[in-house]
Every structure is written in C-alpha cells, then in structure tokens.
Amino acid sequence: MLLIHCPYCRDDRSELEFRWAGEAHIARPEQISEISDEAFSEYFFMRDNTKGIAWERWRHIHGCGRFFNAIRDTVSDKFLLTYKAGLPRQPVPGTETAGVETVEGGAA
C-alpha cells in the first residue's frame, strides 16, 4: 500500500484514499473535433507506459478530492515528487533542471 503525499493536503496519506488517474500532461486537443483519426487514437489510446520515471495523475478522491500530478519510478514504486494540477511537467528532483521552478509539493 503506497504512501502518497497530497500537495493540497500537504500530508502523507494512505493509497486507500487515492485513485490513480492515468498518465499526466496529455492535453485534450484544443480543436478536438478537427483532429484526424490517427491523432485522436494517439490522444485517447496510446500511452508511454514508461518503465522507470513516469509522470502520472492521481486524485485524492477520499481526501481533498483534488487531482494532482506525480513523478514516480514505476520499477520501485517510489514517488519522487507530487505537484498540483495545472503546473507544467516538473523536472525529476535531483536532476539538473530541477529547482528552476519552485513548486509546492514533496515526495512521500
């Protein structure tokens, strides 16, 4: 059972309170009705399914109710960072580009 840091509750909470919500930073196309079948398939179905560091969404569904983003290693299941929805894709903590933007968050 994972322990997840909710960036809104600023608290480490049991996985029981959360629901996984798929890969993060897949924006719904602006003019969705205009895109091609291939582009729709890419948007709606195709996934990186990364082995290693992945960006994903969670919802603290039985807590504050908010969706948020997380960086997690899908091999070790360790969270590296969680951050609020709406923020751009955050760099992996400890890498060169990390720390450029300040985000409210933290790893559980």
Added chain:
Amino acid sequence: MRKYSVFAVAREAMRSHKGWEQQWTSPEPRSSYDVIIIGGGGHGLGAAYYLAKEHGITNVAVIEKGWLGGGNTGRNTTIIRSNYLYEESMDIYEHSLKLWEGLSQDLNYNVMYSPRGVMMLSHNTHDMQSFKRHINANRLYGIDNEWLTPEEAKKFCPPLDISKTARYPINGAALQKRGGTARHDAVAWGYARAASDRGVHIIQNTEVTGIRRGPNGEVTGIETNRGFIGAKKIGVSAAGHSSVVMQMADVRVPLTSNPLQALVSEPLKPIFPCVVMSNTVHAYISQSDKGELVIGAGTDQYHSYSQTGGLQIITHTLDAICELFPIFRRVKMMRQWGGITDNTPDRSAIQSVTPVPNLFVNCGWGTGGFKATPGSANLFAWLIAKGEPHRLAQGLTLDRFRTGRLIDEAAAAAVAH
C-alpha cells in the same frame, strides 16, 4: 528427443533417472535468424514451436531476459475457458481451448490440462442478463456454456454458500465444463522442449536493448547485452514489457502495465472441485493438484513494473472469497505474489503487424493470457510466417484503435444500472 512415456519413467526408475536428457538446449546465439521472438513465456515459446512445426521455419531464436516462463506464464492462476462474448474473442479463445485439449499429446509433455469446469457466479439481475447473453452467443457459436440454478451450482461446487441471506445471494451461474486449469510451468517447459527439438534456439538470460532497423525502416536485428543478433523478422511477445520493447522500434502501443496479484493457501485435502469466478464480488478460486487454494486477486490501480502490490488488494479478494465460501475463513494464506499484466483500453489483445516492416507484436492479453497461450502462439506464428493475420485473429490488429472497432469485453459486462 527421447519420448516421454510411462515406460521411459519406469526404465529410468530402474537406473536412478540417470538417462534423462536436458529438456531443451542452451546454445550460443547464431549471428542471425529468420525469426527472432522476443519473450520466452508460453506465447513466445509456443509461437516458435508452431513456426517450426506448421510453417517449416526452424531458424528461429527465442530471446528471454530472465528464465523461461518466469513472467506471467509462471505467475498466473492457470484458468482456461473460452466462453467470451464477441466473435473475435470466441474465435481465439476457442481455438486455444481446442489446442489445450490435445496439447499434452502434441508436445509429449503432460501440461495437466484439467477440464474441471469454470463456473461464473451470477448475483443479480444484471449478471443474469449478461451471462445469458454470453451463454446464447456461445451456444450459437458452438462453444459450451450453460446456465445453472443456485442448487445446481451448489451441487457442482459444494463449498458454495447459496443462502438467500448472503450479502450478494447467488441467483445462478454460468458453467463452461470444458474450462479448467493446466500446470503453468509445464506449458513453458513443454513448448521449450518441443521447439528446441525442432531446432529452435532458446536463449535465456539475454536482454534485448535495441531493435536495429534497415534503410527502409524494416527490422534487421536486435541489440542485446550479448551483442547484435540479426533477424529477418521479429515477433514481440513480451507481455508486461511490450511497451518497453516496442519503444525500441519507435512504435507506441495502447497499453498500461499493472501489477496483478495472486495467492495460494496452505495445502489441503481436495475440497474444491472446479474453478469459480465472481465478477460482482471480484474473486476467482480453484484448488491445485498439490491442494493449495489458488486465488486470483485484482489488479493494483496504478501502472507499475514492480511485480508487487498492496495488501489491500489481497484482503479485498479474500473478503469476497470468504463471503462466497464461509468455511474458508480458517484457511491460511501461504504465499502471495504479483505479475505485470499489459492491459489494452478494450481489454482485448493485440496481435498485429506494426508500422515497422517485419516487426510483429502480440500483447495486451491482460488477465487472459494464460488461457490464450496455445491459440495465441499458434496464430502469432501464422502472422509472422505469412505477414498477415490468420482469419481467427483479424479483429485483433492495432488498427482498431484508429477506427473505433474495439472488442470491448469489459464494457459488455457493463456495470449495473
């Protein structure tokens, strides 16, 4: 290959089993092959076997990162059935079931296919509608599946609680008598032995690190931790790791890899004669020949390659098992484990050509991969040999995610109104 038989066992018993040969050989890889299969589970080994047996293609290597059958083949709860709803699913699973029925003899390896019956419990009106839809479709398609009353279900599986006071009383069940179980390791080993005997190279402990492409984008071989190995065609059958391997050829697939857990009890004398599944309370259970109750739990919700999962998934499953079979509350869990399932959006498999010439993929079997093993392997061999899908696997191509022609077995079992 020396044939296995009761006489061979007797002969070896007389000389302390000194005469058994290696079941498969472990040769050094050649510089190139006609076909390389990536993934040494049941599907990959089986595809190699059928390439050799049915298509005369024997210059084949199966490349396995770890040990044969160490992925989902050796981690599943070994349920076999073919009573699916859609024609595309019935085609492949029934093809598979027919192969299961003769597999031990075909491979000369006892895979212990045990058609003890798979019973799916119905708990409410919605289940009943859905099951009868399956039963009718199966019957018209020539697949056995029958409706049982609660009393008939209890007769078939005596530990079942059919009391009306249960939280979710049982109002019937669907039974596929030809469904059952098989011995998972034996499937991998049997295919490996038979394929090896036909000249297929089985190369374990070799990790694919890249897929090399030619001037027209076609595959030319694989990079591995033991060097480059050439290939005219590549078939990827890497289950939970399919996305990872396909990315080496810049092909994206609609997969999510999730942990799927299972557990066994301590060994008990025979108490449970069949396989029972319940979708409403999320549980499936059978008893192994060793006497362990084999219980499949649900998938963890998040994508992961860790082969572990949360305790809550196990307890949730046991809640349901003990609700259906209250006499099991004093039974003990002996071991729990996890595998990685590769799940597609419509919960049906992908067997397809890809945008990359001569690269073929077999993935997305989710929780249904074991039962599909012989059928999938057989049709995947056809796909690789002929370059186009077999009649029975035409619906499984990647193109369905563009056109929208999904095979949505999950949606067909839609939640209650």
Added chain:
Amino acid sequence: MADLAIRTLPLAGAHGGSASVRLEPAQPARRISLRAGAEAVAALSTALGVNLPTEPRTSASNDSRTALWLGPDEWLVIDEGAVDLNDSGTGVANGLINAAAGTGVAHSATDVSHRNTAILVSGPAAADVLNGGCPLDLSLKAFRVGACARTLFGKIEVVLLRTGEQNFRLECWRSFSEYAFGLLRQSAEDL
C-alpha cells in the same frame, strides 16, 4: 393544509460501545457543502460568521457553527444550533445558503443537512476504535483537537473531526451510517 412531515433519523435507537468508548448518534444538524475559490474566502467568512480555514486538516468554530476544511476550495459547514425535530432542518441551511448568496462572490453552497449524519465517538479508546477502520494517524501529535479530514472508515468515505482529546465526530452519508455504526460497534467490542 396537509399534515406536517415528521423527521425520521437514520440511526434512531442505535447504541454500542464498551467500557472505554462511547458511541452515539449525533443530534441532527444543518450542513452546507461550500465551494469557492480563495478570492471568496474573506467575504464568505464574514457572511457565515465563521472563519473558513485555509490550512489543510483544520477546522474553525464559532458558537454552534463549525467550518471544516475538506479541500482547497471546499468546506463542510455544520451548524449544531438546537434543532426541533419537527423543524424542517433546512431552514438554517437555507439561511446559510442565503447568507453566502448575499456576498455576490462566485461560489456554490448546497444543502447537505440530510445527506450526512454523524456519530460521536468518545472515550479513552476512541482513536483506537476509529483506527479499526481508518488509516489516518490519529495520535494527538498528528491529529490535534480541531483537526479534520475526509478519509475512509472501512469501506466507506467519512469526514472525521476531532472535537476533543478523546472525542471525535464521524460524518458519513446516511445510507452508509448503518455500516459505520456497525463497524464502530464491532471495533469497540474487540479492542
């Protein structure tokens, strides 16, 4: 004019507990689910007469009224002012809704007086009993008096508010209250 409707409480007559914990259904209360952005907090606080907390896991009280932080834009406002059982019960909720409406700031105030019901759990073993089904750390260090959270209790969602060192208020939806009380009762028995 027709007869007036009378009120039937979901946990009427429920009882349970042990030597170290007391379980009792709370009196009916008026409740609103309040949703608004940060810019509206000040105006709404003034209108409602209670400071809407902006710190996670905190609550604020004023007189009979308590505002619980449930999320960054969500509060549960409970008014425990005396309720005549035959009072519509939504009158004050409507009052709260009207007061909020008067601010003119964008928000949502919705009456949930009857959606929720509450169970009071008190006594030296209160936290242990709740931990029979709740995964939160309920030690005083981690969950102070006044702390609140939406969380789980067994298989249901609840809102938990610590009203004293040994006192909790557990709010849940009414159709789950039988389960909640049953699990509390069981948990209290097998301490």
Added chain:
Amino acid sequence: MTSYRIKGAGRLTPARTARFTFDGKIYTALEGDTVASALLANGVHLMGRSFKYHRPRGILSAGAEEPNALLDVARDAARRQPNVRASVQEVFDGAIIQSQNRWPTLGFDISSINNLLSPFFAAGFYYKTFMWPREAWAKLYEPIIRRAAGLGVAPKEEDPDHYANRFAHCDVLVAGAGAAGLTAALSAAETGASVILVDERAEVGGALLFDTSVTINGQSGYDWAQGVLVKLAAMPNVRVLTRTTVFGYYNHNFIGLVERVTDHMPRPDKLLPRERLWQVRAKKVVLATGAIERHMVFANNDRPGILLASAARMYLNHYGVAVGSRIGVYTAHDSAYEAAIDLKKAGVEIAAIVDCRAKPGDAVVSAARNLGIEVLTGYSVIDTAGRLRISSMTVARNSSTNHRKIAVDALLMSGGWTPSVHLFSQSRGKLKFDAENQRFLPNIYAENSISVGACNGTDDLNALLTEASAAGGGSVSVSGDSAFTWTGGMIGAAEGAGKDTTVKAFVDFQHDVTAKDIRLAVREGMHSIEHIKRFTTNGMASDQGKLSNMHGLAIAAEVLGKEIPQVGLTTFRAPYTPVTYGTLIAHSRGDLFDPARKTPLHAELTKAGAEFEDVGNWKRAWYFPRRGEDMHAAVNRECRTAREVAGIFDASTLGKIEVVGPDAAKFLNLMYTNAWDNLKPGKCRYGIMTREDGFVYDDGVVGRLAEDRFHVTTTTGGAPRVLHHMEDYLHTEFPDLKVWLTSTTEQWAVIAVQGPKAREIIEPLVEGLDLSSEAFPHMSVAECTVMGVPARLFRVSFTGEVGYEVNVPADYGASVWKAIWERGEALGACLYGTETMHVLRAEKGYIIVGQDTDGTVTPDDAGYGWAVSKKKTDFVGIRGLKRPDLMRSGRKQLVGLLTADPLEVLEEGGQIVADPNEPKPMTMLGHVTSAYWSENLGRSIAIALVADGRARMGQTVYIPMKDKTIAATVSDMVFFDKEGGRIHG
C-alpha cells in the same frame, strides 16, 4: 509412559497443567508448553507424515520454520484448524489435536507405499507420463494425485470466531524481540519515539530463551530480556506485541502483523477476537529477526527423533524437556555442542558428537570432551535407522569406508545458521552473498529500514548490542558476554548425502525433495534456481523454504559448477508464515462485508411487503407481492394499476449532482451531448453523456433551478463514476470554469408518483405551486413546500404517464411517503418496484443505460441521435463519434421485437439471427437487451440491439434457444401510447 520432563530444568511452572488429546489419547502438559514440547515431554516424536512419500516425521524445530509437525488443532467442531505447527501452537486445556495426511493411523499409513515406489516418483515425473489416453489425466490420474496430496483437511463449518483490524502508525517498528530487537526498541523508546516491538513467540528473548550461556549487563540473558520488557511496557510511547508475527513488508514501510489473541487460551472470552490484523505505517523499521538453524543433508535425515540442535536446547532450557535419553549430534557448527553440553549437564546421555569438520572451535570441543562426551571430528553421519523413531546412526570418518553404528533415540543436527532476511527481501532490499560464511546478508535498502543482529550477520554479542542500540536512534548502555564464540556452518549436501542417485537425503522435508532430486533437475536442463524450485517443488511447502532454500541452492550450484550468487536466490514473498484468511478480512464479513445502502424509505417499503434486489450497493424494492401473489402476478397488477390509476415508486437511489456556478451551463454543454444554454430555469431536459470515445456513458434528467444552479440526475449505478468523470474534466481540462459539483444523491428522498391520478394524489400535499399542466407542464421543475418541508418537485415521467418526482429532505422521506401512499391507496393506486418500473419504461421504449446499452453503443445506435447537438463545437465525445467504425452502416441499433407468439417472452441475452438454419458458428445480428410480459398490452415485448435494426422494420428475425427457435418481428421501440398523449395528462 516415561516422562522426559527434567526436574529443575526450564521455566514452566510444574503445578499448572493442561490436558489435551493427540490422536485420541489424553496427555498432560504444563501451561506454556507448545504442543511439540508437551508431546516431547511424553516421549512422542512422531507427529506427521510427509507430503509425497508419506514418510513418518517428527518434530524438527522449536519455531515457525517447522516443516514436519503440522497438526489439526481443534477447540470444537467449528473451531478446527488444519496445518498448525506443533512448535508454535501453545497447548490449552481441552485441545483436540490430530495428526494429518495419514490413513488409517499415524503409525500405520497405507500411503507410505509411495515411499517404496519412490523411484518412479522422481522430481517432475508427472510431466512425463499420465498422458494416455487423452481423457485419462483429468478423469483418472489427477483425482488420485489430488487425494494423495494436500495435508490438512479444510474446515467443514463456518468459523464462529471473529477477527479484528487496527491501523497504526509509529516512528520505529522493531521486528523481533531478541537481544538485538529489545536493545533497539529501548534505544528508540528512550528518545521519545513511538515504538512498536513485535515478537512471534509468547515471551520475548529470542535466542536468549535457549542460549543460557549468554549474560547481558551481568544478568542471564533471559532475565535481562524480561527486565527490558518491564521497562518498555511501562513507557507510554511503546507498544509490545507478543504472539505477533510480522508477516509482510509492503511498499513505503507498510507492515502487516498478525496478533494471535486467543489461540493459547483454554476458555477465551467470546468478545475477544481470535486474531488481530495490524496494518502499521512505520517511519523506520528495525529488522531484528535473527537466524534460523539449518539441518544437515544426509541419508535418511528425516526420521522422527532427528531435530535441530537449537530446538533441543530450547526444549530443554525453556520447556524443561529432554528430546531423548541417548542422543547423538551431527553438526558442522559449534552451536550444536552447546546443546550437547546443556543436555549432558542435565543428565542426558550424549552418544557422540559427530562433526564433519576437521577443525571445529577448540573451546566447544574441549568443553564437550571435559564432560566426557565423545567428539568425532572429520566424521559424518552417513545413514540412520529406525522405523517410527530413530534407533541408530551410522557414522564414518570422511572418505573412509569403515562404518560404525551408534544406538541413539534422538539425533541433533546443525548445519549452521541462515540469517532471516525474509522481511528485508520483501521490502525489495538487495542481498549480497557473504562467501566466507556462506550466507546472504542485507546490502542495499529500498526502504527506511535497518537490519541488526543475527539477521544482519552480526555474530559477536557486543557488536550486535552496539549495532542495535545505534539502530534505535538513541543509545543504551548494554554489554554482554557469552561462553563460546561460534564458528562453522555448511550449506549443501553433507558427506552422507551420497554422490550417487539412490540416497534419500532430504533438503525439503515437507515436500520430500532430496539432494538427488535437485541434481536430476539440473541434469534435465533446469539451470535457473526458479526452474529448479518449480521442477522439484523445493522451498514451496508451507515453510516456504526456511530450511531448504540454502541447501537446494548450494547443491544446484555444485552440480552446475557455478558460484552460489550466479545461480541466484528465489524471491521471498509475503507472508513470512501463513496467515488466516479470517484475520486478513478482519471485520469484512456479514453485514460489514460490503455496506448495504438503504434508502430513507426502506423501513416503509419493508412494511409494505417489498421484495428487494441488489443494484450496486443499494437495496431496491423489486416488487410488492400481496398475499398469494408470485412475482409475475404482482408485477402484472402493479403495471396495470400504474397506468389505470397511479403507481408510487421509491426513486431515491437515482444519482443526483448539484452543479452550481456562473459557468454551470457552459460546463454541462461540454459534459453532455445536448445543448443546455437554452434550457430555462424551471425546466428539465433529458441528457445523454458520452465518454471521449463517443459511447453512451450515462443519462438522466437535468433540471435547471436557476441561471447558475442545475439539479443533475444520473443512473443509480453511475452516480459515483459520473461525478468522478465530471470532476476529472473540471480539474484537468476546464479548470477555468467557475462551477462546482456536489453530490446530493442522499440529501433527497425521491418519491415518484406516476399515472392518471398522480396529480390528484400529490396536489393536497404541495404548497406554493400550481400543478396544472398549463402552469407546470411535463419537464418542469420547481422548488416548493411539501407537507411543510422545502421540496423540489419534478414533473417528469419514466412511464409515459403523467408523472411527478417529489424530492424532500431525506429524513422527511418516510413521512411524506406515508402520506402519499395513504392518499394513493384510497384512490386505488399501488406501490411498485424496479421490475414494474422496467416494464413500464420498456412499453414506452425508454432505454436503461447499462442494460440496453453496454459501453459499445452510440447515442444514434440507441435511437437518441436527436440528443446529440449538431451545433456545438465541442463536447466530450464529439470526436470519438466521428471515427470510421462509429459512422459505418450496419451498426447495431436498438429496436423493438414482437414475438410471433404473443405469449412468448424472450430471454434477455437471447441472440438474434437472420437464418435459423445456418450451421454453427452462426452469424449473430445482435441480442435481446430487455424482454417482458406486458400486462397492459396483453403480449410480450422486447428491446434488442440488431445490426442495421432500423432498416429491418417489419422483418422477421429468429432467436434460437436451447430447445426451440423463436421468431420475432422487428418493430419500433414504442409499444404503448405511440402518440405519447398520456404523458401530458
């Protein structure tokens, strides 16, 4: 019978006894005895039969690693537990204990014929035979194998005991209360940290319970341990849990414990749970799990009376029991000498210590010899004799052919100690191989945890104490002394295992895996340790390889000519020892298995005689049979009455979401296929929701209460997922919209009143609203007062009749229902349930999402193409709907079906074909989604999904059933009141 209880030895109180039966015979034990110590005290070693060969087996260990002595322990018929380890279960007065896996008796077991046939039953033999004839496996061979296998007999009655659960958090969790664990716990506790200390035994002390040559802080190890326990127990920040096993180490320091609360009690309080599951989240975990002694692998090393040296020492020093009267020792490790020394000092004869090493530790050898014990170094035990109990051992100098037979009635063995790294491994830590000492040790940690003491390979007592104190985060002053420093140990087959392939030298006792089986596996090409494990079943028994894994690995490595780390180690998985299902599910049984949601009207429905059905978590009224009515009759009456007079229905489970904010209409425009801007306050509209893929996801009536406030309804089952789906889009794709969602499903009791007299029934109860059709026509909504309480009234219909849905605050639901029913009853109305609701809506061709649609149906397929806005430039599903397969012709469409025989009611789920004579596999056009007897029409009706259905109007299709084929005509879906006049009154 001779008692093997040694006067003055052990820590149990002689005066306190307990009686129990074993295989029908009565025995007396002392309180605190395990079943094993009690039986040993009575001279009983034979306690079980092995899995495959049914060889007689005795107690091997004094702990959780026991593979042999698995018993059936019962309090009464329902409280019977199979596969209980005799070495763990404490005796309680009145225990009924039986041996397992034998017939007819433990002493004479017919199946032991398997032992004679064992040459045929080599590892993996079943893969090679039983294949002919094809059907024989499942019909003949498998049943025989299944009966022979398995150990205990599953309980036959429902377990009357109950189990508890507790979530807990702590700063430091310490697993194991031996010297290391106690020190670490004390160190942590003194810093003020919250500490949970766990030990699987009834008493703390770990190895100090048997190792009497250790002193700590000047006290005997045992006394020191009990002193620390007293100190810890007095600290408010410490919780000590004995008889508790850390069974699982999960992600992010989530630890599963099982506390055995009553199994040792003679007459437990009924209120007490039998076991308690602890789900602990620890900031830090200290693993002080010790080490497990290994057996020696040599010929016939499995006879009753052969056991681990440390176990014999435990039985003597803690329980006061000698395991024999003339005892041999076979060892590769110094620790076994101490067992011999202790026994000798207690007056037991030691026949000889046989040490396969040429140079054991000098100190232990001289100490033994000084006591007059014969020590044979560089010797091996190469065989044993004795049918149900060892009678002699045959020893030989290594590489010599001269044998010597020594009579013994017990044989102690020690192959050295295996650090218990199970939990460390479960935490996904990486092990390294300590080649010098032939053991795996913790190396790279995956979690915030630390291993201390024997499980970390720290052998020296003072190093161990220092390490443990540091691990606790504080510092306790503690130092110890032990009489001997131990050296030695071996893994793999000993001399006496034989290089040939005939000797039965057991590696895994329970599964009867011998050294030769491992060699055979390697010969057959099983080169990975996982293959060897699976082929031989080594390590797969209920002890999960605690004794056998290292030996198996070493034998395989030897045959393969590889180093041990190259062959690898099988994965350790939870649980550490088996855990009762009842404990894992804890409270989740009966009423607490899954919440049964009841509406505010439930009590009223029950009083009215409703039968209920499960719909998701909800209990919904299904139909209301009157005296003598079956379901069919009741539904027919309800259907007729509702159309002729009126029907009253509990619709409270309908999902309800309050959508509020200035952008509410804009948001609904995006979530539903229809348009919402033009819906006026006070009006309702039926909405269809699709997912992005264009398939119908949910539906329901939406009422606009004000410019910025909508009352959205969803299907009963769809309520939570629709809200989640909406929140997802709102948070992620449309975060700028000023709109908020609140679930109000349970705020309102909803009473549907439908039928010609609906208005007459409710009118007197409603205040502040003109209910006339002119003022409040079909598809209106208003806030008003009903019986003095604020209410929302909808004029909507799911029956095709004049209909109202009265929403009142839930607590008033019952009261309002009663009043409505009182009026309705007087006017000749009826109560109806979900079944009648289904029939009435089907008569009108209204669909039920989830029954008539299944997640592959578009709005157009369902006949609701009109509900998809052609003007909107965006809504969820707009693009998915345009995909080629969703636009193609020939899709399955919802249509009506009228059977040729009006009395024939189709089966829901029946498959439809055009040509009933087509051979199988047949071409299926679709299926029947809804089918009912319509009393109002006097015939059956059905709804079906049919390929190109709307183009087939009037055509005949066939529904082949098992025993007949039913013909039906494709029709439109509206069967009743096709003009639709009734709904307007």
